[in-house]
Amino acid sequence: MIDLQLTPVSWQIMMVAACAAAACGLLGVQLVLRRRAMLGDAIAHGVLPGLVIGFVVSGSRDLFPMLVGALIAAIFVSILAEWLREHAGVDGGAALGVVFTSLFALGIILIEIFARDVDLDAGCVLYGMVEYAPIHQVEWFGYSVPRSLTPVLGALLLNLGATVLFWKEWKLCAFDPQLARASRLPFQTLEQGLLVLVAITSVACFEAVGSVLVIAMIAVPATIGHVLCDRMSSMVIVSTLAGVVSAVLGTVGAIQLETGVPGMMAVSSGGLLVGAVLLAPGRGLIPAATRNFSWTMRVEMEDILAESHLQSMDSPPDHTDSAGAPSSRFFRILATWLLWTLGYIRNGIPVGRGERMARTLLKKRSLWKRFAAERMGLASDHLDEPAHRIEHHLDDDLTRRLESGFESEED
Amino acid sequence: MNSPAIEIHDLTVSYREKPVLWDIDATIPEGSLCAIVGPNGAGKSTLLSAILGTIHPASGWLKIFDQEVGKSQELIGFVPQRESVDWDFPVDVLDVVLMGTYSKLGWFRRPGKAQRDWAMECLEQVGMADLKKRQVGELSGGQQQRVFIARSLAQDARLILMDEPFAGVDAATEEAIRLVLLDLKKKGRTVVLVHHDLQTIENFFDHVLLLNLRLVAAGPTAEIFTGENLLRTYGGRLTLLDEAAEAVRRIRTGRSRTGRDQ
Numbered sequence: 001m002i003d004l005q006l007t008p009v010s011w012q013i014m015m016v017a018a019c020a021a022a023a024c025g026l027l028g029v030q031l032v033l034r035r036r037a038m039l040g041d042a043i044a045h046g047v048l049p050g051l052v053i054g055f056v057v058s059g060s061r062d063l064f065p066m067l068v069g070a071l072i073a074a075i076f077v078s079i080l081a082e083w084l085r086e087h088a089g090v091d092g093g094a095a096l097g098v099v100f101t102s103l104f105a106l107g108i109i110l111i112e113i114f115a116r117d118v119d120l121d122a123g124c125v126l127y128g129m130v131e132y133a134p135i136h137q138v139e140w141f142g143y144s145v146p147r148s149l150t151p152v153l154g155a156l157l158l159n160l161g162a163t164v165l166f167w168k169e170w171k172l173c174a175f176d177p178q179l180a181r182a183s184r185l186p187f188q189t190l191e192q193g194l195l196v197l198v199a200i201t202s203v204a205c206f207e208a209v210g211s212v213l214v215i216a217m218i219a220v221p222a223t224i225g226h227v228l229c230d231r232m233s234s235m236v237i238v239s240t241l242a243g244v245v246s247a248v249l250g251t252v253g254a255i256q257l258e259t260g261v262p263g264m265m266a267v268s269s270g271g272l273l274v275g276a277v278l279l280a281p282g283r284g285l286i287p288a289a290t291r292n293f294s295w296t297m298r299v300e301m302e303d304i305l306a307e308s309h310l311q312s313m314d315s316p317p318d319h320t321d322s323a324g325a326p327s328s329r330f331f332r333i334l335a336t337w338l339l340w341t342l343g344y345i346r347n348g349i350p351v352g353r354g355e356r357m358a359r360t361l362l363k364k365r366s367l368w369k370r371f372a373a374e375r376m377g378l379a380s381d382h383l384d385e386p387a388h389r390i391e392h393h394l395d396d397d398l399t400r401r402l403e404s405g406f407e408s409e410e411d
Numbered sequence: 412m413n414s415p416a417i418e419i420h421d422l423t424v425s426y427r428e429k430p431v432l433w434d435i436d437a438t439i440p441e442g443s444l445c446a447i448v449g450p451n452g453a454g455k456s457t458l459l460s461a462i463l464g465t466i467h468p469a470s471g472w473l474k475i476f477d478q479e480v481g482k483s484q485e486l487i488g489f490v491p492q493r494e495s496v497d498w499d500f501p502v503d504v505l506d507v508v509l510m511g512t513y514s515k516l517g518w519f520r521r522p523g524k525a526q527r528d529w530a531m532e533c534l535e536q537v538g539m540a541d542l543k544k545r546q547v548g549e550l551s552g553g554q555q556q557r558v559f560i561a562r563s564l565a566q567d568a569r570l571i572l573m574d575e576p577f578a579g580v581d582a583a584t585e586e587a588i589r590l591v592l593l594d595l596k597k598k599g600r601t602v603v604l605v606h607h608d609l610q611t612i613e614n615f616f617d618h619v620l621l622l623n624l625r626l627v628a629a630g631p632t633a634e635i636f637t638g639e640n641l642l643r644t645y646g647g648r649l650t651l652l653d654e655a656a657e658a659v660r661r662i663r664t665g666r667s668r669t670g671r672d673q
Contacts, residue, residue: 033501165519167521168521169513174500175497175500175507176491176496176510178460178465181463182464182487183513185514226499226501230503230546231501232502235501
C-alpha cells in the first residue's frame, strides 16, 4: 500500500528540490537550444575546486566566498576549454571533457586534503544533502523554512528574471549568432552572462541537490521541452514543469523506496524523457507507429473489400496484388481477419458497411483514373498504378472537388 | 556614380594564420545589386562575414556608408546560408521574421502589434503569409529561404547581405526572390549576394565582384563580366597563392601536415 501522505519534512524537501530543478531547467533551455548542454555539465563539475577553495579560505559554509571561488573556476573552465580547442587542435566537446573532469578530480582531491579541517565531503558534493535540508531552518516572515531554500529560490528567481528580460536577445543569439553579432547586440557579453548564470546556479543548487543532479536537471528537462514543443515559450514552460515534476516524483519515489532523493529525481527525469520521446503527440515513436499501422491496415482492408466486391460482381479484378514481402502478407491476413470479425465481409462478399467502403473506394479509383486520363494526359495502360497509390488518400473534400470539377465541365 | 555603400581597402582576412582573402580593394555603390562570384573556397562567405563585422580582418579596413565596420551603428540585413541554420529550433515562421525587428526595438521590449503587422507585410511580399504558424523545420527548402528573405526585409536595412539565396530553391522561390530584389533596388537599397549561377548574372545584377582568394575584378557588370575575367576567376586555382598561404601556415604553426581548410 503506497501512502502518499507527505509529512511537512517531505514537503520541505520537495520544495527545495523543485526550486533547484526549475532553476536548472530554465538555463538548460538556453544551453540545449545552443546545442551546448555539455557546457552546463562542464561548468557544474568544474566549479568544484573553486568552491572548495572558497570554503577553505573562508572556513565557513557561507555562500558568498564559495560563489566567488566557483565563478572564478567557471570562467577558468570556459577559457581553458576554448584555449585547448584553439591551440591543441582538440575538438570542442573533448576539450570541455578534459577540462572539467580534471578540475572536478582536483576538487575531490582538495576536499580530501582539507577533510580534517572542513565539514565537506565528496559524497555530499556529488549527491547533495537535500534530505537534510529541513534540519537547518531559518525564519522568513514568520514562517520556518529550510535554510537551503534561500540560495535555490534565489537562483530560480535570477534565472527566471534573466530569461524574461533577455528573451529576444538570447533567442536571437541562439538561433542566428551571425545576425546577433551584426545587429549591434553585445553577443559575447550575453553568452558569457549565460555561463556566469550557470556557474551561480551550480553553486546555489549544489549544496541542496549535489552536482550530479545539477547536471541532470540542466540537460534532461530542457531536452524534454525540445522534444515536445514547437515554440520557445512553450519549451521554457514545459522544461520548467518537467523539472518540477521530476522533483515531485523523485521525492515521493525516494520516500517510498527509501533511497536518495537526487538519484530518484535524475531517474524520474530520465523516465519522463523516454516517455516524451515515445509518446510526444505527432512526433513520438508510438503515435507515429500507430498512425503507420492503422494506415496500412486501412489500405489493406479497403483493397480486400474492393477486390471482393469486384469479384462478386463478376468483373475482373483490376488490381493484381503480388504476394509481396512476408510483412505485407502478415498485414493482409490480419486485415482479412479484422474484416471478418467486424462483419464487413461474409463468404467473400462485402456486406453492409463493408460494401459501402468498397463502393466508395471504387468510385474514388474511377474518378482518379478519369482525372489522370483527361487532365494529366496519362496513357490508358498507365492509369492503374497511380490510381492505386492515390485512391486511399482522397478524402471526402478532395473527392467532391474532383467530382464537381468534372460536373462543371459537363455543364 | 552614387556614393559608396561599401568601401573595402587592402582587406586581408586569415583563419589560423592562413590568409583566405588577400588584399581586397573594392567599392560597391549605394543602390546597386551586386553579385559576389567565384569558385568554391574563394572566400565569398568570408567577405560577407567581414562586411557584417563578425570576423576581424588581419589588415586593411572596411567602411559601410562611410563609417568603419565595428564602429558603425548601421543596420545590416542578413540572409544566412541555409546549411548554417538550426532547423529544429522551436520557432515558427512569424517568430523568425519578427527577429528582424529586434534591433530597432532595443533592450527589454517585446515585439507588439505594430511589429507583427510589419512582419506579416514582409511575409506577404514573399508569398508566405499563409504559413506563419509553421515551425521552420516543416517547410520546404525554398520556403525556408523565403522566410529568411522576409526577415531581412523586416530589418528594413539600407544594406542587405545574402549568402547564396538561390542555392537549391524551386522555381517559385527563385521568382519570389527576384521580385523582392527588384523591389529593393527600386527603393534604393543596396543588396550584395553570393551567387553561383553565372547565366543569370548579366541581365539581373548591375554590379559584380569576381573573387578567387584575391579580387579578380569588380565594377559594373557590363565592363567586368567578361570571358577573360571569368577565366581568370575560375581558370584553375591560383596554385602560387595557395602555396604561399600554405607556406605561411606551415611556418607559423610549425607543422607539415595539411590542416583544416577554411
